[in-house]
Amino acid sequence: MEKVLMRNTDLRVSRLCAGCMGLGGGWEMEKALSGAEERQAREFVEAALELGINFFDHANIYAHGRAEAVFGKVLGQMPGLRDRIVLQSKVGIRWAGDPSGTPQRFDFSYENIVSATDAILKRLGVEYLDILLLHRPDVLYEPEEIARAFAVLKSAGKVRYFGVSNQGRAMVEHIQSLLPDPLVANQLQMSLLHHGFAESVISFNQASAGYPDGWEGLFEYSRMKGVSLQAWSPLDRGALSGGDQAKLSETARKTAVLVKRYADERGVPSEAIALAWLLRHPAGILPVLGTTRPDRLAACARSLEVTLSREEWYSLFEAARGRPMP
Numbered sequence: 479m480e481k482v483l484m485r486n487t488d489l490r491v492s493r494l495c496a497g498c499m500g501l502g503g504g505w506e507m508e509k510a511l512s513g514a515e516e517r518q519a520r521e522f523v524e525a526a527l528e529l530g531i532n533f534f535d536h537a538n539i540y541a542h543g544r545a546e547a548v549f550g551k552v553l554g555q556m557p558g559l560r561d562r563i564v565l566q567s568k569v570g571i572r573w574a575g576d577p578s579g580t581p582q583r584f585d586f587s588y589e590n591i592v593s594a595t596d597a598i599l600k601r602l603g604v605e606y607l608d609i610l611l612l613h614r615p616d617v618l619y620e621p622e623e624i625a626r627a628f629a630v631l632k633s634a635g636k637v638r639y640f641g642v643s644n645q646g647r648a649m650v651e652h653i654q655s656l657l658p659d660p661l662v663a664n665q666l667q668m669s670l671l672h673h674g675f676a677e678s679v680i681s682f683n684q685a686s687a688g689y690p691d692g693w694e695g696l697f698e699y700s701r702m703k704g705v706s707l708q709a710w711s712p713l714d715r716g717a718l719s720g721g722d723q724a725k726l727s728e729t730a731r732k733t734a735v736l737v738k739r740y741a742d743e744r745g746v747p748s749e750a751i752a753l754a755w756l757l758r759h760p761a762g763i764l765p766v767l768g769t770t771r772p773d774r775l776a777a778c779a780r781s782l783e784v785t786l787s788r789e790e791w792y793s794l795f796e797a798a799r800g801r802p803m804p
């Protein structure tokens with residue numbers, strides 16, 4: 479799989495990233511890692527590498543730390559692997575009960591950013607992360623504290639580059655204004671069924687359009703500044719590619735039919751078309767895949783064989799929005 483130089487970095491990453499949220503045996507709080515989970519993680523990593531995927535996305539909360547812990551075991555079993563991959567993780571979400579008696583909250587404090595990152599490195603058994611993202615906006619954030627935490631982590635050699643997730647333009651710019659180095663990524667929910675980033679562009683100046691909040695200027699800013707746009711839930715959890723159709727809206731069902739038609743015409747799986755819709759965007763959107771299954775990873779990789787025409791792209795967009803362009 480082609481590797482591209484990530485702007486604002488010296489990292490060469492595959493056009494698809496392997497998300498690790500599904501590793502470690504789910505969201506149960508107290509649970510030991512089993513042999514089955516270790517085997518699943520090893521097979522997942524091997525399948526990704528086999529396809530040429532060298533970019534792995536974590537967060538400290540996935541499976542309450544077990545996703546990173548089991549990935550750390552795989553790294554331990556495969557000498558030299560750490561140097562061949564790009565490792566990204568996230569901090570900033572804290573579960574209720576961490577520590578005992580506290581509510582679920584967001585925490586971009588200096589102490590939490592630094593201590594949560596130290597815990598990630600320990601679980602993964604690595605000396606550094608390539609990229610650390612701030613996971614979900616903390617209302618009480620202080621950009622000076624974030625900048626201090628990033629500086630300490632960088633000078634200690636624990637994190638090479640920093641980014642954010644789920645943040646709008648104003649907050650990104652505010653945090654960036656205090657940093658000596660450019661932010662390198664913003665990870666956002668983007669897919670055919672979650673298309674606010676595209677809707678905001680075509681609906682501007684359309685009084686009755688129900689203009690979606692939050693996206694205005696974010697893509698343009700990110701493209702100008704070299705902030706990589708990463709798409710989480712790029713497959714809408716299988717909604718358009720063979721997953722459970724029962725809860726889908728009529729619009730989503732019709733979109734799935736068009737996705738399948740384009741897939742059949744090209745002889746590729748539906749996953750390839752749903753992802754190709756994101757890949758066709760000139761911003762270089764980087765899908766963060768959520769599957770843990772080697773066969774689905776392979777289906778996703780076929781998206782790189784597909785270049786949608788402008789007409790196909792807009793037909794899919796029109797189907798997903800359920801009405802013609804303004």
Ligand SMILES: NC(=O)c1ccc[n+]([C@@H]2O[C@H](COP(=O)([O-])OP(=O)(O)OC[C@H]3O[C@@H](n4cnc5c(N)ncnc54)[C@H](OP(=O)(O)O)[C@@H]3O)[C@@H](O)[C@H]2O)c1
Nearest residue numbers: 497498499710711712713714715716720721767768769770
């Ligand atoms: N920054 C954030 O706030 C944020 C939030 C959520 C996720 N993420 C990241 O983004 C990654 C992807 O997110 P996601 O998991 O929501 O993405 P996704 O790729 O849209 O969905 C993957 C999930 O859907 C299931 N799935 C896929 N195709 C299916 C099908 N045809 N039938 C049934 N089930 C199907 C997968 O199960 P199988 O494993 O069985 O294939 C997996 O659980 C995560 O791993 C994580 O790294 C980030």
